[in-house]
Amino acid sequence: MTVFYYTNLAFPDGAMASGNRVMHLAKCLVSRGVRVVVLSAFSDSGRVEMFERDGIEFRSFCRVRSGLLRQFALCILFPIRAWAYLRRMHEEGDVLYSYTGNLVQRIWASACSKSLHMPIYYEGCEYPYTIIANWPKTLQWLDVWMIRKCVSGVVAITPPLADYYRSITRAGTKIITIPMTVDVERFSGHQPLPDGFDFPYIAYTGALNRNGGGVDVLVDAFAIMAKEHPELHLVLIGKGSDELKRRYESKIGKDRIHCLFSGKIPADEMPRYICNAKILAMLPLPTKQQEGCFPTKLGEYLSSGVPTVVSNVGIPAQILTDGENVRIVPPNDPETTAAVF
Numbered sequence: 001m002t003v004f005y006y007t008n009l010a011f012p013d014g015a016m017a018s019g020n021r022v023m024h025l026a027k028c029l030v031s032r033g034v035r036v037v038v039l040s041a042f043s044d045s046g047r048v049e050m051f052e053r054d055g056i057e058f059r060s061f062c063r064v065r066s067g068l069l070r071q072f073a074l075c076i077l078f079p080i081r082a083w084a085y086l087r088r089m090h091e092e093g094d095v096l097y098s099y100t101g102n103l104v105q106r107i108w109a110s111a112c113s114k115s116l117h118m119p120i121y122y123e124g125c126e127y128p129y130t131i132i133a134n135w136p137k138t139l140q141w142l143d144v145w146m147i148r149k150c151v152s153g154v155v156a157i158t159p160p161l162a163d164y165y166r167s168i169t170r171a172g173t174k175i176i177t178i179p180m181t182v183d184v185e186r187f188s189g190h191q192p193l194p195d196g197f198d199f200p201y202i203a204y205t206g207a208l209n210r211n212g213g214g215v216d217v218l219v220d221a222f223a224i225m226a227k228e229h230p231e232l233h234l235v236l237i238g239k240g241s242d243e244l245k246r247r248y249e250s251k252i253g254k255d256r257i258h259c260l261f262s263g264k265i266p267a268d269e270m271p272r273y274i275c276n277a278k279i280l281a282m283l284p285l286p287t288k289q290q291e292g293c294f295p296t297k298l299g300e301y302l303s304s305g306v307p308t309v310v311s312n313v314g315i316p317a318q319i320l321t322d323g324e325n326v327r328i329v330p331p332n333d334p335e336t337t338a339a340v341f
Contacts, residue, residue: 002035004086004118006109007099008074010042011058012051012267017206017296020267021125022099023056024181024296025155030055039085041078059085079108086116096120097155101129103143110150119152121174124165126157126293134288144168158315161292180294187303191275201233201258202341203277205270206297208240208259212290214283214311220334221283223251225341233258237265237273275304279341283311285331290314302326309340 005026009019026036037057043049046064050057061081062073086096096118098109106122113120126132130143147154147165153174156162162177169175202222208215215236222234234252237260245259265273274280280301284290294315301308302325310316311331322328329337 002037002090002094003029003097004090004094005036005038005097005099006082006105006112007038007040008078008102008105009040009099010044011038011040011060012044012053017300018099018125020183020300021123021181021296023054024183025178026056027054027183028181037089039082041074061085074102075104075108079105079112083108083112083115086112086118090116090118094118097123099123101126101132103130103135103139106143106146110146113150120150121153121155122147122151122165124154124156124161125296126161126289127164127291132287132289158292158294160315164292180296180299182296182299182303184303186271187275187300187305191272193276194269194272197235197273197276199233200231200278201235202279202281203235203237203273204281205237205274205300206282206295208236208238208244208261212285212287214285214331217283217285217311217332217334217337218281219248219251219257221337221341222257224334224338226252226256232256232278235260235273235277237261237270271300271304274300275306277304277306280304280306280308281310281337282308283329283331283337284313285311286313294319309337311337 005022007022011019022038029036037059040060041062042064043060048060048063050059061078065073096109096113098106098120100106110120128143130140148169151169151173153176154165154169155176155178156165157180159177162175166175204215204218207213234257240259240261248257248259282298282301290313292315298310298316308326310326310328312328313331317328320326327340329340
């Protein structure tokens with residue numbers, strides 16, 4: 001059989017932790033003799049291309065554009081081209097696996113499933129995005145209705161999310177719990193220092209511009225302790241903007257903070273930045289997105305053995321032990337976080 005991942009994530013490197021979860025599960029399937037093809041609108045190169053990595057096939061269908069052209073490619077052109085590809089290539093017994101929070105993409109994926117008579121599974125690593133983002137009730141209803149009517153199953157990352165999806169799906173829908181996964185070998189053994197990083201640093205990897213991500217809390221906490229620890233730097237790796245970088249630099253100084261936007265660091269090099277940090281931080285605020293999920297990013301932190309500071313939010317704080325696995329700090333509390341650092 002073939003599992004076709006249908007996603008709006010860019011591959012292979014720019015997707016960060018979300019993309020890593022796709023690759024971890026895909027490698028597991030490949031090891032069991034399942035063919036896995038990842039279908040995405042864009043690749044990191046910005047070209048329409050296909051390639052193979054670790055036995056996983058990747059296909060992108062659109063060139064990277066900006067503004068309205070990018071949205072057209074993502075929401076219209078990619079679904080049409082992906083459907084045409086699936087129409088040619090799928091065989092009986094194949095499965096479509098939808099990993100996207102984009103409602104338009106989910107509608108298209110469900111339409112592909114129905115028209116091609118392919119069972120479709122949804123990735124349930126968090127609540128539906130329409131609920132997380134508090135979209136209008138009609139769109140939330142449409143999202144939940146579509147899950148109830150269309151999906152053959154859901155792969156949930158935690159038992160609470162499995163319970164949630166079980167409550168909104170039809171009787172008999174398969175609900176599978178696959179916990180947070182990490183390729184531990186990538187974060188074990190000696191990892192040479194990244195080029196130019198001849199200083200001790202606190203690191204964060206993940207989206208820099210996500211609401212509730214807690215990056216502002218981390219920057220404020222570092223600013224509090226910066227004068228007492230002049231040798232220490234702050235490294236932020238993830239999706240961001242030059243405007244955001246300038247705002248953070250104004251709080252700390254250009255020479256003490258380093259913003260490395262995602263896509264500029266190959267996935268194979270990411271473990272070096274994590275394993276060589278003195279401290280790793282993940283400080284999300286209490287949001288709907290944090291309820292029920294266990295971030296893959298935190299799993300990577302823990303696998304590295306580097307001391308990790310997390311905020312007292314969601315499932316991780318219920319599972320991990322302060323002072324044993326991690327240091328747990330109150331959310332949105334730069335002063336306490338700086339003291340723990």
